[in-house]
Amino acid sequence: xxxxxxxxxxxxxxxxxxxxxxxxxxxxxxxxxxxxxxxxxxxxxxxxxxxxxxxxxxxxxxxxxxxxxxxxxxxxxxxxxxxxxxxxxxxxxxxxxxxxxxxxxxxxxxxxxxxxxxxxxxxxxxxxxxxxxxxxxxxxxxxxxxxxxxxxxxxxxxxxxxxxxxxxxxxxxxxxxxxxxxxxxxxxxxxxxxxxxxxxxxxxxxxxxxxxxxxxxxxxxxxxxx
Amino acid sequence: xxxxxxxxxxxxxxxxxxxxxxxxxxxxxxxxxxxxxxxxxxxxxxxxxxxxxxxxxxxxxxxxxxxxxxxxxxxxxxxxxxxxxxxxxxxxxxxxxxxxxxxxxxxxxxxxxxxxxxxxxxxxxxxxxxxxxxxxxxxxxxxxxxxxxxxxxxxxxxxxxxxxxxxxxxxxxxxxxxxxxxxxxxxxxxxxxxxxxxxxxxxxxxxxxxxxxxxxxxxxxxxxxxxxxxxxxxxxxxxxxxxxxxxxxxxxxxxxxxxxxxxxxxxxxxxxxxxxxxxxxxxxxxxxxxxxxxxxxxxxxxxxxxxxxx
Numbered sequence: 001x002x003x004x005x006x007x008x009x010x011x012x013x014x015x016x017x018x019x020x021x022x023x024x025x026x027x028x029x030x031x032x033x034x035x036x037x038x039x040x041x042x043x044x045x046x047x048x049x050x051x052x053x054x055x056x057x058x059x060x061x062x063x064x065x066x067x068x069x070x071x072x073x074x075x076x077x078x079x080x081x082x083x084x085x086x087x088x089x090x091x092x093x094x095x096x097x098x099x100x101x102x103x104x105x106x107x108x109x110x111x112x113x114x115x116x117x118x119x120x121x122x123x124x125x126x127x128x129x130x131x132x133x134x135x136x137x138x139x140x141x142x143x144x145x146x147x148x149x150x151x152x153x154x155x156x157x158x159x160x161x162x163x164x165x166x167x168x169x170x171x172x173x174x175x176x177x178x179x180x181x182x183x184x185x186x187x188x189x190x191x192x193x194x195x196x197x198x199x200x201x202x203x204x205x206x207x208x209x210x211x212x213x214x215x216x217x218x219x220x221x222x223x224x225x226x
Numbered sequence: 227x228x229x230x231x232x233x234x235x236x237x238x239x240x241x242x243x244x245x246x247x248x249x250x251x252x253x254x255x256x257x258x259x260x261x262x263x264x265x266x267x268x269x270x271x272x273x274x275x276x277x278x279x280x281x282x283x284x285x286x287x288x289x290x291x292x293x294x295x296x297x298x299x300x301x302x303x304x305x306x307x308x309x310x311x312x313x314x315x316x317x318x319x320x321x322x323x324x325x326x327x328x329x330x331x332x333x334x335x336x337x338x339x340x341x342x343x344x345x346x347x348x349x350x351x352x353x354x355x356x357x358x359x360x361x362x363x364x365x366x367x368x369x370x371x372x373x374x375x376x377x378x379x380x381x382x383x384x385x386x387x388x389x390x391x392x393x394x395x396x397x398x399x400x401x402x403x404x405x406x407x408x409x410x411x412x413x414x415x416x417x418x419x420x421x422x423x424x425x426x427x428x429x430x431x432x433x434x435x436x437x438x439x440x441x442x443x444x445x446x447x448x449x450x451x452x453x454x455x456x457x458x459x460x461x462x463x464x465x466x467x468x469x470x471x472x473x474x475x476x477x478x479x480x481x482x483x484x485x486x487x488x489x490x491x492x493x494x495x496x497x498x499x500x501x502x503x504x505x506x507x508x509x510x511x512x513x514x515x516x517x518x519x520x521x522x523x524x525x526x527x528x529x530x531x532x533x534x535x536x
Contacts, residue, residue: 006407010458014320015287016504022291082289083320 009195015083017196021138023079024147024154031074035150041067042131042151045165049124052112060112061105064162067152068098075154090188094155097181101162110174112165119168122214126164126207130157137200159185160207167214179215183208262309263516266497269447270398270422275340277491277516279312280305280509281453281502287320295328297504302329304506306338308513314425314451314500315364316344316375317356323363331365341366342423342451342500344375344402350382357390373400373425377408377415384419398422404453406434416442425451428496429461430489430533440495449497452490456483456501461533468536473528477521482533483508487515489529492522 028035041063048056072094081087104110134157135148151157159182166182169175186204193201265274280302288294302313315322323343330336343360345353361369372390374383380401390396400423403412416424416439424443428435432454443450456462465482479485483501490499501512521529 006405011405014284014318016284019288019291019294022294023289026291079289083287085318085320 009191012086013192013195014085017198019083020192020196021143021147023075023083024138024149025144027075027079027153028146028148028150031153034153035148038067038150038152039131042127042161045161046124046127046131049112049120049127049165057108057111058106060165061101063152064105064158064165065098065102067158068094068101068162070152071155071158072098090185093181093184097162097178100178100181104174104178110166110169110171110178112169117168117219118217119214119219122210123164123167123169126167126210127161128164130161130164134160134203137203141199155185156189156204159183159189160204163207163211167211170219172215175215179211183211263513264491264518264520266491268398268422268449268497270449275449275498276309276311276513277496277498278310278487278512279314279340279342279451279498279500280310281500282313282315282322282326283319283453283502284458285502285504286315286322286325288325289321295325298325299329299332300506301503301509302326302335303333304509305513306333306335308510309516310509310513311338312340312342312451312498312500314342314344314453315360316346317360318344318346318375323360327363327365336366339366340371341369342371342373343369344373345383345387346375346378347383348379350379350386353383353386357386368395369397371398371400371423372396373402373423375402377401377403377411380411380415384415388420398449400424400449400451402426402451402453406432409434409439413438413442416446416448421446421448423449423451423497425453427454428452428490428493429455429457429486430530431461432457433530436493440493444495450495452496452499455486455490455499461486465533465536471532473525477519477525478517479515481511483511484515485529486533487512488520489526489533491516492520492526 045060045063048060072091076087076091076094081091131151135150137149138145138147149157151161162182163179163186166175166179186208189204190201190208193204263276263278265276267274285301286298288298305313313326315326317323330339341364343364345357347353347356357369357372372387374380374387384399384401387396387399391399400421401412401415402425403409404425404427406427412424412426415421424439426435426439428440428450429452440450442448462482470479470482470485474480474485477485477488479488487499487501490496501508503509503512
């Protein structure tokens with residue numbers, strides 16, 4: 001691309017805010033009542049973070065993998081890609097993330113912390129926000145509640161919850177690769193929302209900051225694993 | 227005492243038949259016959275096209291949202307009813323082409339539209355397939371105008387379009403740029419290739435095209451399509467805090483948008499400006515700008531200075 005320095009983020013925004021938010025409204029209408037199942041799945045992950053069990057990692061892996069796969073197909077491919085051709089290149093990354101989560105978490109290579117340390121609290125906060133509070137954002141922004149972004153059905157809360165699960169997980173050599181795609185998505189989402197002038201653009205940016213803070217927080221001794 | 231001229235039975239029947247035929251026509255075919263916008267000649271053929279067209283960047287990219295598709299079709303209906311013809315799109319604009327196709331089908335406006343689209347690929351081998359996909363989305367039998375979008379792989383893509391024109395698959399060939407980018411290369415292509423149209427950005431605050439490209443278009447007998455007339459709405463937003471000057475009424479402008487459009491289309495080398503909108507009232511407002519009076523040179527200068535200072 002020549003004269004790349006003359007381009008601004010809005011030159012790459014192909015759609016208007018009203019079209020973007022309508023995606024979620026139509027998505028919710030088409031998939032109702034899957035939202036209830038998604039909410040229960042999110043609560044299951046929260047419970048696993050609060051009280052890790054021997055099977056928590058495997059269950060979380062299956063839930064998150066299903067979420068990333070579903071969002072890749074039902075939201076990104078079916079709904080978002082028609083108005084944003086760049087999303088076609090994101091869909092394979094979401095599919096890859098689903099496979100990685102399934103493979104790493106269900107194999108037991110990655111475990112969740114049960115010590116009361118900052119990364120764990122950050123993880124809990126991120127996941128709690130993604131599952132319980134993020135769907136309420138439309139009400140804060142003056143939009144219809146029917147445009148709610150639901151965990152495991154739409155990308156932002158799914159990526160934030162995934163970061164929440166992984167921020168305190170160990171060992172780091174497995175956690176980092178699993179965090180790369182959620183971090184990249186949050187970055188892309190922040191740019192998109194900020195370019196649209198959305199008042200909630202800071203949400204994915206804060207999630208990135210918290211996830212990195214938790215991940216880089218000094219670890220004193222090995223946490224107990226489940 | 228008034229005289230009464232009784233009509234013959236034949237005259238009555240003829241009148242009834244004409245009224246019936248007129249009511250069966252789409253409304254724009256009736257209205258455009260006597261109250262349409264001003265037009266300008268396409269230099270390469272002598273055909274004419276209304277001075278204001280309809281862009282689709284962002285505004286028509288609505289996916290398969292049924293409610294928004296209907297809104298876009300309403301905008302197209304108002305556009306045609308106001309006498310509009312040229313609609314411009316690109317494969318880069320998401321679902322805009324399919325939205326236009328939806329509107330054309332719903333309004334049965336295939337004969338009315340001047341279809342302007344673009345070739346947008348870095349892989350010239352895929353050019354023909356992309357054009358066919360675009361044509362299918364529009365639902366037209368062939369495009370009136372195809373343009374190499376933002377000079378992307380322009381040598382090969384332009385060759386494809388010129389071949390199509392030679393083969394009778396296309397009426398006009400052009401190239402596009404926006405925001406003042408790559409004007410040097412643009413100028414070279416205008417000099418070296420037999421273009422029918424160029425598309426560029428021009429408005430009261432983006433006037434670089436006046437220096438070389440617009441005079442060259444006149445010299446080379448190339449039509450000029452103007453994109454981003456309102457800087458994607460930013461210019462209108464900026465001016466929205468200010469009252470329209472009283473003297474705007476001298477050129478029949480009732481809004482900032484009309485004043486800007488009248489500035490653009492009053493340039494003698496501009497063939498058509500293509501503002502995009504999602505609102506019926508805005509498309510009517512835009513089309514109304516393509517009417518007399520248009521500003522003269524002094525008024526054009528006044529418009530540019532005033533808007534530039536605000």
